Amino acid sequence: MTKLIPMKHLLLIVAAVALIGAALVAMPEKKKSENPQISLNANLEIVDQSAITFNTVQEIGYDRKARTETTITLETTNSTYNVPTPESLAAKSSAPTFVEKSVEIKTGDSLSRVLANEGVSPQDIYKVSLADKKQNSLLQMRPGQTLTFVINDVSNELTQLTYVINRLESITFERSNNTFIRDEHFRTPDIAQTYKEAEINNSLFVDGLKSGIEQPLLIELANIFGWDIDFALDIRKGDSLSVLYEEKFLDGEKIGHGNIIAAQFINNGRTYQAIRFQTDKSTSYYTPDGLAMRKAFIRTPVDFTRISSKFNPNRLHPIFKTSRPHRGVDYAAASGTPVKAAGDGKISFAGKQNGYGNVVIIDHGRGYQTLYAHLKGFARGTKRGARVQQGKVIAYVGQTGWATGPHLHYEFRINGTHKNPVTVKLPNDAPMPKSDLQKYLPYAKQVATTLANSHSSSFAEKLALLKN
Numbered sequence: 001m002t003k004l005i006p007m008k009h010l011l012l013i014v015a016a017v018a019l020i021g022a023a024l025v026a027m028p029e030k031k032k033s034e035n036p037q038i039s040l041n042a043n044l045e046i047v048d049q050s051a052i053t054f055n056t057v058q059e060i061g062y063d064r065k066a067r068t069e070t071t072i073t074l075e076t077t078n079s080t081y082n083v084p085t086p087e088s089l090a091a092k093s094s095a096p097t098f099v100e101k102s103v104e105i106k107t108g109d110s111l112s113r114v115l116a117n118e119g120v121s122p123q124d125i126y127k128v129s130l131a132d133k134k135q136n137s138l139l140q141m142r143p144g145q146t147l148t149f150v151i152n153d154v155s156n157e158l159t160q161l162t163y164v165i166n167r168l169e170s171i172t173f174e175r176s177n178n179t180f181i182r183d184e185h186f187r188t189p190d191i192a193q194t195y196k197e198a199e200i201n202n203s204l205f206v207d208g209l210k211s212g213i214e215q216p217l218l219i220e221l222a223n224i225f226g227w228d229i230d231f232a233l234d235i236r237k238g239d240s241l242s243v244l245y246e247e248k249f250l251d252g253e254k255i256g257h258g259n260i261i262a263a264q265f266i267n268n269g270r271t272y273q274a275i276r277f278q279t280d281k282s283t284s285y286y287t288p289d290g291l292a293m294r295k296a297f298i299r300t301p302v303d304f305t306r307i308s309s310k311f312n313p314n315r316l317h318p319i320f321k322t323s324r325p326h327r328g329v330d331y332a333a334a335s336g337t338p339v340k341a342a343g344d345g346k347i348s349f350a351g352k353q354n355g356y357g358n359v360v361i362i363d364h365g366r367g368y369q370t371l372y373a374h375l376k377g378f379a380r381g382t383k384r385g386a387r388v389q390q391g392k393v394i395a396y397v398g399q400t401g402w403a404t405g406p407h408l409h410y411e412f413r414i415n416g417t418h419k420n421p422v423t424v425k426l427p428n429d430a431p432m433p434k435s436d437l438q439k440y441l442p443y444a445k446q447v448a449t450t451l452a453n454s455h456s457s458s459f460a461e462k463l464a465l466l467k468n
């Protein structure tokens with residue numbers, strides 16, 4: 001038996017549809033234009049209630065399935081809404097541009113300070129530091145060096161950082177995703193041999209500089225010949241020097257000098273020649289015969305202004321006014337001037353000795369002994385039994401004991417006998433091994449020939465006169 005829909009329900013539906021239609025007709029025109037328009041089309045029929053069955057309702061479109069087929073038309077006005085894109089999304093979608101900057105390191109600068117001042121984020125600074133954690137190169141930056149970095153101008157991210165140590169060395173930190181990769185770069189300069197010579201009329205440095213020899217080279221020359229020549233006392237007017245050395249070029253521009261290959265010095269009628277040679281153990285300078293230029297002792301263990309008292313067995317003592325032998329040399333120097341060990345050895349005494357004041361005595365072995373007196377104080381580690389190497393600072397110039405002014409009293413003893421430190425013949429360093437000597441001799445002959453062929457006529461003439 002088919003169930004009938006009550007007539008009152010149908011009447012309520014029809015009434016509701018009629019009310020909605022009347023309301024839409026009564027609305028103002030302005031509102032209609034501003035809001036979406038909805039059209040409801042309904043087909044109304046007068047139905048005899050007694051004849052309505054469930055099947056009839058399906059036919060006239062009131063069943064649940066037919067209800068979904070009711071025509072509803074939505075008409076909306078075409079409107080465009082401009083919604084701003086978030087900055088982060090805009091940055092990612094924009095084409096990146098890169099800005100390169102360079103900053104010269106100044107005193108007190110650090111990586112974080114320099115990059116932060118240029119707008120690099122703390123996160124990127126930390127990531128770069130993390131890539132350099134093992135080497136700590138960025139912690140060793142010095143004034144005058146350069147940091148070059150590239151920033152993504154859209155995302156404000158650091159993409160590359162280059163630490164320029166010098167013209168030949170640099171370290172690059174390249175961004176890879178969220179980390180930085182460290183890479184070291186080295187450039188090799190072009191090397192050219194250069195020859196220079198000078199005649200000394202004033203001093204090594206004054207006349208050397210006039211001849212175009214740079215100061216670092218002059219200092220190195222003084223070190224090479226310093227065991228044989230005292231450049232404060234032995235230099236004479238008319239002395240001459242010649243030097244064959246390397247110059248470094250980068251992109252056609254001179255950037256500095258390399259090693260001294262060979263050098264020759266004419267001093268007070270004597271000739272000294274030094275040739276650089278590298279063995280398996282070290283690199284040093286030798287005579288053409290293979291003897292080491294380096295001696296077992298430094299001629300003068302302090303930078304002094306003058307000799308205030310010479311070696312003299314019959315000197316008149318300045319305080320006691322009696323004839324007392326002066327068994328050493330007094331080097332006048334400012335108080336506090338460093339005093340260096342004349343040679344390798346072991347400290348046998350460090351303390352006070354009557355009129356000598358503060359004293360250091362070094363035993364060098366093979367019967368050699370040196371003494372340093374009137375010291376202001378001792379350097380750290382200077383104590384009895386300590387081993388020292390040639391050139392190590394052991395004390396400082398002073399005026400302790402029986403001294404009338406600040407100076408170093410220096411004695412040189414061989415088997416207990418005092419020798420004049422200025423004139424004593426100093427023993428050579430350890431000889432070159434025979435296996436190295438066989439390689440050295442033909443090389444030294446070749447270099448000596450190159451040096452001789454480079455001499456000016458005046459220098460060659462001076463050498464010829466000395467040989468005769």
